[in-house]
Amino acid sequence: MNFPFYIAKRYLFSKKSHNAINIISAISVCGVALATLALVCTLSVFNGFQNMVASFFTAFDPEIKITVAEGKTFDANDSRIQKIRSMKDVSVFTETLEENAMVQYKGRQAMAVIKGVQDNFEQLTQIDSILYGNGRFILHDSIVNYCVMGIELVSKLSSGVQFVDPLEVYAPIRNAKVNMGNPAASFNMQYLYSPGVVFVVKQQKYDGSYILTSLDFARKLFHYTTEASAIELKLKPNADVDKVKNEMRQILGSSFVVKDRYEQQADVFRIMEIEKLISYIFLTFILMIACFNVIGSLSMLIIDKKKDVETLRNLGADDKLIARIFLFEGRMISMIGAVIGIVLGLALCYIQQKYGIISLGETQGTFVVDAYPVSVRLSDVLLVFVTVLVVGFLSVWYPVRYLSKRLLLK
Structure with missing residues:
Protein backbone atom coordinates (compact mmCIF):
# COMPACT_ATOMS: atom_id res chain seq x y z
CA MET A 1 0.00 0.00 0.00
CA ASN A 2 1.14 3.57 -0.69
CA PHE A 3 2.78 4.75 2.56
CA PRO A 4 1.49 8.39 2.57
CA PHE A 5 -2.04 7.13 1.77
CA TYR A 6 -1.86 4.57 4.59
CA ILE A 7 -0.81 7.21 7.15
CA ALA A 8 -3.44 9.68 5.86
CA LYS A 9 -6.15 7.05 6.23
CA ARG A 10 -5.06 6.38 9.83
CA TYR A 11 -5.12 10.08 10.60
CA LEU A 12 -8.60 10.53 9.09
CA PHE A 13 -10.35 7.68 10.92
CA SER A 14 -8.37 7.54 14.17
CA LYS A 15 -9.14 9.59 17.26
CA LYS A 16 -7.12 12.79 17.59
CA SER A 17 -5.65 14.19 20.79
CA HIS A 18 -8.02 17.15 20.49
CA ASN A 19 -11.69 16.27 19.88
CA ALA A 20 -12.23 19.56 18.04
CA ILE A 21 -10.18 18.26 15.11
CA ASN A 22 -12.59 15.32 14.66
CA ILE A 23 -15.54 17.73 14.75
CA ILE A 24 -13.98 20.10 12.21
CA SER A 25 -13.13 17.16 9.91
CA ALA A 26 -16.75 15.98 10.11
CA ILE A 27 -17.97 19.51 9.35
CA SER A 28 -15.61 19.63 6.35
CA VAL A 29 -17.06 16.39 4.98
CA CYS A 30 -20.61 17.68 5.54
CA GLY A 31 -19.81 20.97 3.78
CA VAL A 32 -18.48 19.22 0.69
CA ALA A 33 -21.38 16.75 0.77
CA LEU A 34 -24.01 19.52 0.94
CA ALA A 35 -22.41 21.43 -1.94
CA THR A 36 -22.31 18.21 -3.98
CA LEU A 37 -25.95 17.44 -3.12
CA ALA A 38 -26.97 20.94 -4.25
CA LEU A 39 -25.16 20.48 -7.57
CA VAL A 40 -26.80 17.11 -8.27
CA CYS A 41 -30.30 18.29 -7.36
CA THR A 42 -30.07 21.63 -9.19
CA LEU A 43 -28.81 20.14 -12.45
CA SER A 44 -31.45 17.39 -12.24
CA VAL A 45 -34.24 19.96 -11.78
CA PHE A 46 -33.05 21.86 -14.87
CA ASN A 47 -33.08 18.56 -16.78
CA GLY A 48 -36.62 17.97 -15.56
CA PHE A 49 -37.80 21.35 -16.85
CA GLN A 50 -36.10 20.70 -20.21
CA ASN A 51 -37.85 17.34 -20.56
CA MET A 52 -41.16 18.90 -19.56
CA VAL A 53 -40.86 21.66 -22.17
CA ALA A 54 -39.81 19.11 -24.79
CA SER A 55 -42.90 17.02 -24.06
CA PHE A 56 -45.12 20.04 -24.76
CA PHE A 57 -43.43 20.74 -28.09
CA THR A 58 -43.61 17.15 -29.31
CA ALA A 59 -47.42 17.31 -29.31
CA PHE A 60 -47.40 20.14 -31.87
CA ASP A 61 -44.05 20.35 -33.62
CA TYR A 262 -35.04 20.49 -30.70
CA GLU A 263 -33.53 22.76 -33.36
CA GLN A 264 -36.99 24.19 -34.05
CA GLN A 265 -37.04 25.44 -30.44
CA ALA A 266 -33.32 26.22 -30.23
CA ASP A 267 -33.81 29.59 -28.50
CA VAL A 268 -35.82 28.12 -25.63
CA PHE A 269 -33.40 25.27 -24.98
CA ARG A 270 -30.36 27.55 -25.35
CA ILE A 271 -31.73 29.84 -22.64
CA MET A 272 -32.33 26.87 -20.35
CA GLU A 273 -28.81 25.57 -20.99
CA ILE A 274 -27.36 29.00 -20.14
CA GLU A 275 -29.37 29.10 -16.90
CA LYS A 276 -28.16 25.62 -16.05
CA LEU A 277 -24.54 26.62 -16.73
CA ILE A 278 -24.81 29.76 -14.57
CA SER A 279 -26.29 27.73 -11.71
CA TYR A 280 -23.47 25.21 -12.04
CA ILE A 281 -20.85 27.99 -11.88
CA PHE A 282 -22.41 29.61 -8.80
CA LEU A 283 -22.70 26.30 -6.96
CA THR A 284 -19.08 25.51 -7.85
CA PHE A 285 -18.06 28.75 -6.11
CA ILE A 286 -20.05 27.64 -3.06
CA LEU A 287 -18.19 24.33 -3.22
CA MET A 288 -14.89 26.23 -3.23
CA ILE A 289 -15.97 28.08 -0.07
CA ALA A 290 -16.91 24.76 1.55
CA CYS A 291 -13.40 23.51 0.80
CA PHE A 292 -11.94 26.21 3.08
CA ASN A 293 -13.25 24.11 5.98
CA VAL A 294 -10.98 21.32 4.72
CA ILE A 295 -7.99 23.69 4.86
CA GLY A 296 -8.82 24.62 8.49
CA SER A 297 -9.14 20.98 9.42
CA LEU A 298 -5.78 20.13 7.83
CA SER A 299 -3.97 23.03 9.48
CA MET A 300 -5.14 21.89 12.92
CA LEU A 301 -4.22 18.28 12.08
CA ILE A 302 -0.72 19.36 11.02
CA ILE A 303 -0.20 21.11 14.37
CA ASP A 304 -1.60 18.11 16.25
CA LYS A 305 0.73 15.67 14.49
CA LYS A 306 4.01 17.54 14.98
CA LYS A 307 5.47 14.76 17.12
CA ASP A 308 4.51 12.13 14.52
CA VAL A 309 6.21 14.20 11.84
CA GLU A 310 9.40 14.37 13.91
CA THR A 311 9.35 10.59 14.23
CA LEU A 312 8.86 10.17 10.48
CA ARG A 313 11.77 12.51 9.80
CA ASN A 314 13.97 10.52 12.14
CA LEU A 315 13.02 7.43 10.13
CA GLY A 316 14.18 9.14 6.89
CA ALA A 317 11.00 10.79 5.56
CA ASP A 318 11.57 14.02 3.67
CA ASP A 319 9.34 17.11 3.53
CA LYS A 320 7.82 16.04 0.21
CA LEU A 321 6.60 12.71 1.63
CA ILE A 322 5.19 14.43 4.73
CA ALA A 323 3.33 16.98 2.58
CA ARG A 324 1.84 14.12 0.54
CA ILE A 325 0.38 12.61 3.73
CA PHE A 326 -1.67 15.72 4.42
CA LEU A 327 -2.51 16.13 0.74
CA PHE A 328 -4.02 12.63 0.76
CA GLU A 329 -5.88 13.59 3.94
CA GLY A 330 -7.52 16.57 2.19
CA ARG A 331 -8.28 14.55 -0.92
CA MET A 332 -9.93 11.80 1.11
CA ILE A 333 -12.16 14.36 2.82
CA SER A 334 -13.19 15.69 -0.62
CA MET A 335 -13.73 12.17 -1.97
CA ILE A 336 -15.88 11.06 0.98
CA GLY A 337 -17.89 14.28 0.82
CA ALA A 338 -18.42 13.84 -2.92
CA VAL A 339 -19.66 10.25 -2.56
CA ILE A 340 -21.98 11.07 0.34
CA GLY A 341 -23.33 14.15 -1.47
CA ILE A 342 -24.01 12.25 -4.69
CA VAL A 343 -25.75 9.40 -2.87
CA LEU A 344 -27.94 11.78 -0.87
CA GLY A 345 -28.61 13.90 -3.97
CA LEU A 346 -29.72 10.88 -5.99
CA ALA A 347 -31.92 9.73 -3.10
CA LEU A 348 -33.55 13.16 -2.83
CA CYS A 349 -34.10 13.29 -6.60
CA TYR A 350 -35.76 9.87 -6.50
CA ILE A 351 -38.07 10.92 -3.66
CA GLN A 352 -38.97 14.15 -5.48
CA GLN A 353 -39.57 12.30 -8.75
CA LYS A 354 -41.79 9.70 -7.10
CA TYR A 355 -43.66 11.74 -4.48
CA GLY A 356 -43.18 15.41 -5.48
CA ILE A 357 -42.56 16.58 -1.91
CA ILE A 358 -41.30 20.05 -2.98
CA SER A 359 -44.14 21.88 -4.74
CA LEU A 360 -44.04 24.92 -6.98
CA GLY A 361 -46.79 26.79 -5.17
CA GLU A 362 -49.68 26.51 -2.78
CA THR A 363 -52.40 27.01 -5.40
CA GLN A 364 -53.30 23.75 -7.09
CA GLY A 365 -53.28 23.95 -10.89
CA THR A 366 -51.66 27.40 -11.09
CA PHE A 367 -48.55 25.96 -12.74
CA VAL A 368 -48.11 23.43 -15.52
CA VAL A 369 -46.85 20.94 -12.92
CA ASP A 370 -47.52 20.94 -9.17
CA ALA A 371 -44.00 19.87 -8.08
CA TYR A 372 -40.48 20.49 -9.35
CA PRO A 373 -39.76 18.04 -12.20
CA VAL A 374 -36.57 16.00 -11.84
CA SER A 375 -34.51 14.06 -14.39
CA VAL A 376 -31.15 12.56 -13.39
CA ARG A 377 -28.55 12.19 -16.14
CA LEU A 378 -25.42 10.11 -15.75
CA SER A 379 -23.34 12.76 -17.53
CA ASP A 380 -24.34 15.36 -14.93
CA VAL A 381 -23.54 13.03 -12.03
CA LEU A 382 -20.09 12.34 -13.49
CA LEU A 383 -19.57 16.08 -14.08
CA VAL A 384 -20.43 16.85 -10.46
CA PHE A 385 -18.15 14.08 -9.16
CA VAL A 386 -15.19 15.28 -11.26
CA THR A 387 -15.86 18.92 -10.31
CA VAL A 388 -15.84 18.14 -6.58
CA LEU A 389 -12.64 16.13 -6.86
CA VAL A 390 -10.82 18.75 -8.94
CA VAL A 391 -11.93 21.68 -6.77
CA GLY A 392 -11.18 19.74 -3.59
CA PHE A 393 -7.75 18.60 -4.76
CA LEU A 394 -6.70 22.04 -6.05
CA SER A 395 -7.99 23.89 -2.99
CA VAL A 396 -5.76 21.90 -0.59
CA TRP A 397 -2.63 21.58 -2.74
CA TYR A 398 -1.03 24.98 -2.15
CA PRO A 399 -2.25 25.50 1.46
CA VAL A 400 -0.91 22.09 2.54
CA ARG A 401 2.46 22.69 0.95
CA TYR A 402 2.63 26.15 2.53
CA LEU A 403 1.42 25.05 5.98
CA SER A 404 3.65 21.99 6.07
CA LYS A 405 6.67 24.21 5.52
CA ARG A 406 5.67 26.92 8.02
CA LEU A 407 4.20 24.78 10.78
CA LEU A 408 6.55 21.81 10.57
CA LEU A 409 9.87 23.58 10.79
CA LYS A 410 12.75 21.35 11.82
Whole structure:
Protein backbone atom coordinates (compact mmCIF):
# COMPACT_ATOMS: atom_id res chain seq x y z
CA MET A 1 0.00 0.00 0.00
CA ASN A 2 1.14 3.57 -0.69
CA PHE A 3 2.78 4.75 2.56
CA PRO A 4 1.49 8.39 2.57
CA PHE A 5 -2.04 7.13 1.77
CA TYR A 6 -1.86 4.57 4.59
CA ILE A 7 -0.81 7.21 7.15
CA ALA A 8 -3.44 9.68 5.86
CA LYS A 9 -6.15 7.05 6.23
CA ARG A 10 -5.06 6.38 9.83
CA TYR A 11 -5.12 10.08 10.60
CA LEU A 12 -8.60 10.53 9.09
CA PHE A 13 -10.35 7.68 10.92
CA SER A 14 -8.37 7.54 14.17
CA LYS A 15 -9.14 9.59 17.26
CA LYS A 16 -7.12 12.79 17.59
CA SER A 17 -5.65 14.19 20.79
CA HIS A 18 -8.02 17.15 20.49
CA ASN A 19 -11.69 16.27 19.88
CA ALA A 20 -12.23 19.56 18.04
CA ILE A 21 -10.18 18.26 15.11
CA ASN A 22 -12.59 15.32 14.66
CA ILE A 23 -15.54 17.73 14.75
CA ILE A 24 -13.98 20.10 12.21
CA SER A 25 -13.13 17.16 9.91
CA ALA A 26 -16.75 15.98 10.11
CA ILE A 27 -17.97 19.51 9.35
CA SER A 28 -15.61 19.63 6.35
CA VAL A 29 -17.06 16.39 4.98
CA CYS A 30 -20.61 17.68 5.54
CA GLY A 31 -19.81 20.97 3.78
CA VAL A 32 -18.48 19.22 0.69
CA ALA A 33 -21.38 16.75 0.77
CA LEU A 34 -24.01 19.52 0.94
CA ALA A 35 -22.41 21.43 -1.94
CA THR A 36 -22.31 18.21 -3.98
CA LEU A 37 -25.95 17.44 -3.12
CA ALA A 38 -26.97 20.94 -4.25
CA LEU A 39 -25.16 20.48 -7.57
CA VAL A 40 -26.80 17.11 -8.27
CA CYS A 41 -30.30 18.29 -7.36
CA THR A 42 -30.07 21.63 -9.19
CA LEU A 43 -28.81 20.14 -12.45
CA SER A 44 -31.45 17.39 -12.24
CA VAL A 45 -34.24 19.96 -11.78
CA PHE A 46 -33.05 21.86 -14.87
CA ASN A 47 -33.08 18.56 -16.78
CA GLY A 48 -36.62 17.97 -15.56
CA PHE A 49 -37.80 21.35 -16.85
CA GLN A 50 -36.10 20.70 -20.21
CA ASN A 51 -37.85 17.34 -20.56
CA MET A 52 -41.16 18.90 -19.56
CA VAL A 53 -40.86 21.66 -22.17
CA ALA A 54 -39.81 19.11 -24.79
CA SER A 55 -42.90 17.02 -24.06
CA PHE A 56 -45.12 20.04 -24.76
CA PHE A 57 -43.43 20.74 -28.09
CA THR A 58 -43.61 17.15 -29.31
CA ALA A 59 -47.42 17.31 -29.31
CA PHE A 60 -47.40 20.14 -31.87
CA ASP A 61 -44.05 20.35 -33.62
CA PRO A 62 -43.06 17.82 -36.30
CA GLU A 63 -40.14 15.42 -35.97
CA ILE A 64 -38.37 17.15 -38.89
CA LYS A 65 -39.25 20.48 -40.49
CA ILE A 66 -37.95 21.77 -43.83
CA THR A 67 -38.10 25.50 -44.59
CA VAL A 68 -36.60 27.71 -47.26
CA ALA A 69 -33.32 29.46 -46.41
CA GLU A 70 -34.39 32.80 -47.92
CA GLY A 71 -37.92 34.13 -48.20
CA LYS A 72 -41.16 32.77 -46.76
CA THR A 73 -42.46 30.23 -49.26
CA PHE A 74 -41.27 27.79 -51.91
CA ASP A 75 -42.82 25.59 -54.57
CA ALA A 76 -43.86 22.31 -52.99
CA ASN A 77 -43.60 20.60 -56.38
CA ASP A 78 -39.84 21.19 -56.50
CA SER A 79 -38.03 18.03 -57.63
CA ARG A 80 -35.81 18.07 -54.54
CA ILE A 81 -38.86 18.14 -52.29
CA GLN A 82 -40.33 15.20 -54.16
CA LYS A 83 -37.13 13.22 -53.51
CA ILE A 84 -37.68 13.81 -49.80
CA ARG A 85 -41.22 12.49 -50.14
CA SER A 86 -39.95 9.22 -51.61
CA MET A 87 -37.27 8.57 -48.95
CA LYS A 88 -37.68 5.15 -47.31
CA ASP A 89 -37.43 6.49 -43.75
CA VAL A 90 -40.25 9.04 -44.20
CA SER A 91 -43.53 7.84 -42.72
CA VAL A 92 -45.71 10.99 -42.99
CA PHE A 93 -45.13 13.88 -45.41
CA THR A 94 -47.29 16.99 -45.19
CA GLU A 95 -47.16 20.48 -46.68
CA THR A 96 -47.97 23.48 -44.45
CA LEU A 97 -48.48 27.18 -45.05
CA GLU A 98 -48.21 29.80 -42.29
CA GLU A 99 -49.11 33.48 -42.64
CA ASN A 100 -50.32 36.26 -40.35
CA ALA A 101 -53.92 37.42 -40.57
CA MET A 102 -56.51 39.33 -38.59
CA VAL A 103 -59.45 37.41 -37.17
CA GLN A 104 -62.73 38.79 -35.89
CA TYR A 105 -65.58 37.24 -33.93
CA LYS A 106 -68.63 39.34 -33.05
CA GLY A 107 -66.65 42.58 -33.08
CA ARG A 108 -63.65 41.24 -31.14
CA GLN A 109 -60.42 41.28 -33.13
CA ALA A 110 -57.00 39.69 -32.77
CA MET A 111 -53.91 39.00 -34.85
CA ALA A 112 -53.34 35.31 -35.51
CA VAL A 113 -51.09 32.91 -37.38
CA ILE A 114 -53.09 30.89 -39.89
CA LYS A 115 -51.47 27.50 -40.34
CA GLY A 116 -52.85 25.50 -43.24
CA VAL A 117 -52.13 21.79 -43.05
CA GLN A 118 -53.02 18.72 -45.07
CA ASP A 119 -55.51 16.08 -43.95
CA ASN A 120 -52.75 13.76 -42.67
CA PHE A 121 -51.69 16.27 -39.97
CA GLU A 122 -53.27 14.02 -37.32
CA GLN A 123 -50.82 11.28 -38.28
CA LEU A 124 -47.89 13.71 -38.19
CA THR A 125 -48.20 14.85 -34.58
CA GLN A 126 -49.95 13.79 -31.39
CA ILE A 127 -52.53 16.53 -31.84
CA ASP A 128 -55.27 14.45 -30.19
CA SER A 129 -53.38 14.54 -26.88
CA ILE A 130 -53.76 18.35 -26.60
CA LEU A 131 -57.33 18.75 -27.88
CA TYR A 132 -60.18 19.77 -25.57
CA GLY A 133 -63.89 19.91 -26.35
CA ASN A 134 -66.81 17.74 -27.44
CA GLY A 135 -66.05 17.84 -31.15
CA ARG A 136 -63.30 16.23 -33.22
CA PHE A 137 -60.28 17.33 -35.22
CA ILE A 138 -61.55 18.16 -38.71
CA LEU A 139 -60.20 20.70 -41.19
CA HIS A 140 -62.92 20.82 -43.84
CA ASP A 141 -65.88 19.06 -45.36
CA SER A 142 -67.65 19.41 -48.70
CA ILE A 143 -69.29 22.68 -47.63
CA VAL A 144 -67.16 24.71 -45.19
CA ASN A 145 -63.67 24.96 -43.71
CA TYR A 146 -63.03 24.54 -39.98
CA CYS A 147 -60.47 26.02 -37.60
CA VAL A 148 -58.89 24.66 -34.43
CA MET A 149 -57.69 27.58 -32.29
CA GLY A 150 -55.38 27.88 -29.30
CA ILE A 151 -57.11 28.25 -25.95
CA GLU A 152 -55.70 31.75 -25.26
CA LEU A 153 -56.85 33.02 -28.66
CA VAL A 154 -60.32 31.66 -27.92
CA SER A 155 -60.27 33.65 -24.68
CA LYS A 156 -59.22 36.86 -26.51
CA LEU A 157 -62.09 36.52 -28.98
CA SER A 158 -64.57 35.29 -26.35
CA SER A 159 -65.84 32.78 -28.89
CA GLY A 160 -66.02 29.76 -26.62
CA VAL A 161 -64.81 26.29 -27.50
CA GLN A 162 -67.73 25.65 -29.86
CA PHE A 163 -69.05 28.79 -31.53
CA VAL A 164 -72.02 28.99 -33.89
CA ASP A 165 -71.32 32.17 -35.83
CA PRO A 166 -68.42 31.94 -38.31
CA LEU A 167 -64.97 33.37 -37.59
CA GLU A 168 -64.04 36.13 -40.03
CA VAL A 169 -60.45 35.97 -41.35
CA TYR A 170 -58.91 38.99 -43.08
CA ALA A 171 -55.65 38.92 -45.07
CA PRO A 172 -54.22 41.61 -47.37
CA ILE A 173 -54.35 40.77 -51.05
CA ARG A 174 -50.86 39.74 -52.06
CA ASN A 175 -48.95 42.06 -54.43
CA ALA A 176 -51.79 44.58 -54.42
CA LYS A 177 -51.70 48.25 -53.44
CA VAL A 178 -53.89 49.46 -50.62
CA ASN A 179 -56.93 51.36 -51.87
CA MET A 180 -57.05 54.42 -49.59
CA GLY A 181 -60.55 55.28 -50.78
CA ASN A 182 -61.86 51.83 -49.86
CA PRO A 183 -59.32 49.97 -47.65
CA ALA A 184 -61.64 46.99 -47.20
CA ALA A 185 -61.26 46.22 -50.91
CA SER A 186 -57.53 45.55 -50.34
CA PHE A 187 -58.28 42.62 -48.04
CA ASN A 188 -59.46 39.11 -48.74
CA MET A 189 -62.05 37.85 -46.26
CA GLN A 190 -63.03 34.22 -45.66
CA TYR A 191 -65.07 32.36 -43.04
CA LEU A 192 -64.03 29.55 -40.72
CA TYR A 193 -66.31 27.42 -38.55
CA SER A 194 -65.82 25.62 -35.25
CA PRO A 195 -65.32 21.83 -35.09
CA GLY A 196 -65.97 21.93 -31.33
CA VAL A 197 -62.37 21.53 -30.13
CA VAL A 198 -59.42 23.75 -29.20
CA PHE A 199 -55.78 22.85 -28.54
CA VAL A 200 -53.77 23.54 -25.37
CA VAL A 201 -50.00 23.35 -25.80
CA LYS A 202 -49.39 25.39 -22.61
CA GLN A 203 -47.02 27.65 -24.54
CA GLN A 204 -48.12 31.21 -25.24
CA LYS A 205 -46.50 31.16 -28.69
CA TYR A 206 -49.05 28.58 -29.85
CA ASP A 207 -52.05 28.96 -27.55
CA GLY A 208 -52.22 32.72 -28.02
CA SER A 209 -51.98 33.06 -31.80
CA TYR A 210 -52.15 29.82 -33.84
CA ILE A 211 -55.16 28.63 -35.85
CA LEU A 212 -55.06 25.26 -37.62
CA THR A 213 -57.10 24.93 -40.80
CA SER A 214 -56.93 23.22 -44.18
CA LEU A 215 -54.07 23.90 -46.58
CA ASP A 216 -56.46 24.65 -49.44
CA PHE A 217 -58.18 27.34 -47.37
CA ALA A 218 -54.84 28.96 -46.47
CA ARG A 219 -53.69 28.99 -50.09
CA LYS A 220 -56.97 30.51 -51.21
CA LEU A 221 -56.88 33.15 -48.46
CA PHE A 222 -53.30 34.26 -49.20
CA HIS A 223 -53.52 33.80 -52.99
CA TYR A 224 -51.08 30.90 -53.34
CA THR A 225 -51.31 27.84 -55.59
CA THR A 226 -48.66 25.18 -54.94
CA GLU A 227 -46.54 27.20 -52.51
CA ALA A 228 -45.77 26.06 -48.97
CA SER A 229 -43.88 27.63 -46.10
CA ALA A 230 -42.68 24.30 -44.68
CA ILE A 231 -42.59 20.56 -45.21
CA GLU A 232 -43.24 18.69 -41.98
CA LEU A 233 -42.20 15.07 -41.64
CA LYS A 234 -42.61 12.10 -39.34
CA LEU A 235 -40.05 9.31 -39.62
CA LYS A 236 -40.51 5.60 -39.24
CA PRO A 237 -40.01 4.24 -35.70
CA ASN A 238 -36.52 2.78 -36.25
CA ALA A 239 -35.14 5.66 -38.30
CA ASP A 240 -31.99 7.50 -37.15
CA VAL A 241 -33.05 11.17 -37.00
CA ASP A 242 -29.54 12.60 -37.31
CA LYS A 243 -28.66 10.34 -40.23
CA VAL A 244 -31.90 11.10 -42.11
CA LYS A 245 -31.48 14.81 -41.42
CA ASN A 246 -27.99 14.80 -42.95
CA GLU A 247 -29.24 12.91 -46.02
CA MET A 248 -31.97 15.49 -46.52
CA ARG A 249 -29.48 18.33 -46.29
CA GLN A 250 -27.37 16.73 -49.00
CA ILE A 251 -30.42 16.37 -51.27
CA LEU A 252 -31.80 19.87 -50.67
CA GLY A 253 -28.53 21.81 -50.60
CA SER A 254 -28.09 25.27 -49.12
CA SER A 255 -31.44 26.56 -50.41
CA PHE A 256 -33.34 24.81 -47.61
CA VAL A 257 -33.00 24.47 -43.84
CA VAL A 258 -33.64 21.10 -42.17
CA LYS A 259 -34.34 21.11 -38.42
CA ASP A 260 -35.22 18.42 -35.93
CA ARG A 261 -37.62 18.96 -33.05
CA TYR A 262 -35.04 20.49 -30.70
CA GLU A 263 -33.53 22.76 -33.36
CA GLN A 264 -36.99 24.19 -34.05
CA GLN A 265 -37.04 25.44 -30.44
CA ALA A 266 -33.32 26.22 -30.23
CA ASP A 267 -33.81 29.59 -28.50
CA VAL A 268 -35.82 28.12 -25.63
CA PHE A 269 -33.40 25.27 -24.98
CA ARG A 270 -30.36 27.55 -25.35
CA ILE A 271 -31.73 29.84 -22.64
CA MET A 272 -32.33 26.87 -20.35
CA GLU A 273 -28.81 25.57 -20.99
CA ILE A 274 -27.36 29.00 -20.14
CA GLU A 275 -29.37 29.10 -16.90
CA LYS A 276 -28.16 25.62 -16.05
CA LEU A 277 -24.54 26.62 -16.73
CA ILE A 278 -24.81 29.76 -14.57
CA SER A 279 -26.29 27.73 -11.71
CA TYR A 280 -23.47 25.21 -12.04
CA ILE A 281 -20.85 27.99 -11.88
CA PHE A 282 -22.41 29.61 -8.80
CA LEU A 283 -22.70 26.30 -6.96
CA THR A 284 -19.08 25.51 -7.85
CA PHE A 285 -18.06 28.75 -6.11
CA ILE A 286 -20.05 27.64 -3.06
CA LEU A 287 -18.19 24.33 -3.22
CA MET A 288 -14.89 26.23 -3.23
CA ILE A 289 -15.97 28.08 -0.07
CA ALA A 290 -16.91 24.76 1.55
CA CYS A 291 -13.40 23.51 0.80
CA PHE A 292 -11.94 26.21 3.08
CA ASN A 293 -13.25 24.11 5.98
CA VAL A 294 -10.98 21.32 4.72
CA ILE A 295 -7.99 23.69 4.86
CA GLY A 296 -8.82 24.62 8.49
CA SER A 297 -9.14 20.98 9.42
CA LEU A 298 -5.78 20.13 7.83
CA SER A 299 -3.97 23.03 9.48
CA MET A 300 -5.14 21.89 12.92
CA LEU A 301 -4.22 18.28 12.08
CA ILE A 302 -0.72 19.36 11.02
CA ILE A 303 -0.20 21.11 14.37
CA ASP A 304 -1.60 18.11 16.25
CA LYS A 305 0.73 15.67 14.49
CA LYS A 306 4.01 17.54 14.98
CA LYS A 307 5.47 14.76 17.12
CA ASP A 308 4.51 12.13 14.52
CA VAL A 309 6.21 14.20 11.84
CA GLU A 310 9.40 14.37 13.91
CA THR A 311 9.35 10.59 14.23
CA LEU A 312 8.86 10.17 10.48
CA ARG A 313 11.77 12.51 9.80
CA ASN A 314 13.97 10.52 12.14
CA LEU A 315 13.02 7.43 10.13
CA GLY A 316 14.18 9.14 6.89
CA ALA A 317 11.00 10.79 5.56
CA ASP A 318 11.57 14.02 3.67
CA ASP A 319 9.34 17.11 3.53
CA LYS A 320 7.82 16.04 0.21
CA LEU A 321 6.60 12.71 1.63
CA ILE A 322 5.19 14.43 4.73
CA ALA A 323 3.33 16.98 2.58
CA ARG A 324 1.84 14.12 0.54
CA ILE A 325 0.38 12.61 3.73
CA PHE A 326 -1.67 15.72 4.42
CA LEU A 327 -2.51 16.13 0.74
CA PHE A 328 -4.02 12.63 0.76
CA GLU A 329 -5.88 13.59 3.94
CA GLY A 330 -7.52 16.57 2.19
CA ARG A 331 -8.28 14.55 -0.92
CA MET A 332 -9.93 11.80 1.11
CA ILE A 333 -12.16 14.36 2.82
CA SER A 334 -13.19 15.69 -0.62
CA MET A 335 -13.73 12.17 -1.97
CA ILE A 336 -15.88 11.06 0.98
CA GLY A 337 -17.89 14.28 0.82
CA ALA A 338 -18.42 13.84 -2.92
CA VAL A 339 -19.66 10.25 -2.56
CA ILE A 340 -21.98 11.07 0.34
CA GLY A 341 -23.33 14.15 -1.47
CA ILE A 342 -24.01 12.25 -4.69
CA VAL A 343 -25.75 9.40 -2.87
CA LEU A 344 -27.94 11.78 -0.87
CA GLY A 345 -28.61 13.90 -3.97
CA LEU A 346 -29.72 10.88 -5.99
CA ALA A 347 -31.92 9.73 -3.10
CA LEU A 348 -33.55 13.16 -2.83
CA CYS A 349 -34.10 13.29 -6.60
CA TYR A 350 -35.76 9.87 -6.50
CA ILE A 351 -38.07 10.92 -3.66
CA GLN A 352 -38.97 14.15 -5.48
CA GLN A 353 -39.57 12.30 -8.75
CA LYS A 354 -41.79 9.70 -7.10
CA TYR A 355 -43.66 11.74 -4.48
CA GLY A 356 -43.18 15.41 -5.48
CA ILE A 357 -42.56 16.58 -1.91
CA ILE A 358 -41.30 20.05 -2.98
CA SER A 359 -44.14 21.88 -4.74
CA LEU A 360 -44.04 24.92 -6.98
CA GLY A 361 -46.79 26.79 -5.17
CA GLU A 362 -49.68 26.51 -2.78
CA THR A 363 -52.40 27.01 -5.40
CA GLN A 364 -53.30 23.75 -7.09
CA GLY A 365 -53.28 23.95 -10.89
CA THR A 366 -51.66 27.40 -11.09
CA PHE A 367 -48.55 25.96 -12.74
CA VAL A 368 -48.11 23.43 -15.52
CA VAL A 369 -46.85 20.94 -12.92
CA ASP A 370 -47.52 20.94 -9.17
CA ALA A 371 -44.00 19.87 -8.08
CA TYR A 372 -40.48 20.49 -9.35
CA PRO A 373 -39.76 18.04 -12.20
CA VAL A 374 -36.57 16.00 -11.84
CA SER A 375 -34.51 14.06 -14.39
CA VAL A 376 -31.15 12.56 -13.39
CA ARG A 377 -28.55 12.19 -16.14
CA LEU A 378 -25.42 10.11 -15.75
CA SER A 379 -23.34 12.76 -17.53
CA ASP A 380 -24.34 15.36 -14.93
CA VAL A 381 -23.54 13.03 -12.03
CA LEU A 382 -20.09 12.34 -13.49
CA LEU A 383 -19.57 16.08 -14.08
CA VAL A 384 -20.43 16.85 -10.46
CA PHE A 385 -18.15 14.08 -9.16
CA VAL A 386 -15.19 15.28 -11.26
CA THR A 387 -15.86 18.92 -10.31
CA VAL A 388 -15.84 18.14 -6.58
CA LEU A 389 -12.64 16.13 -6.86
CA VAL A 390 -10.82 18.75 -8.94
CA VAL A 391 -11.93 21.68 -6.77
CA GLY A 392 -11.18 19.74 -3.59
CA PHE A 393 -7.75 18.60 -4.76
CA LEU A 394 -6.70 22.04 -6.05
CA SER A 395 -7.99 23.89 -2.99
CA VAL A 396 -5.76 21.90 -0.59
CA TRP A 397 -2.63 21.58 -2.74
CA TYR A 398 -1.03 24.98 -2.15
CA PRO A 399 -2.25 25.50 1.46
CA VAL A 400 -0.91 22.09 2.54
CA ARG A 401 2.46 22.69 0.95
CA TYR A 402 2.63 26.15 2.53
CA LEU A 403 1.42 25.05 5.98
CA SER A 404 3.65 21.99 6.07
CA LYS A 405 6.67 24.21 5.52
CA ARG A 406 5.67 26.92 8.02
CA LEU A 407 4.20 24.78 10.78
CA LEU A 408 6.55 21.81 10.57
CA LEU A 409 9.87 23.58 10.79
CA LYS A 410 12.75 21.35 11.82
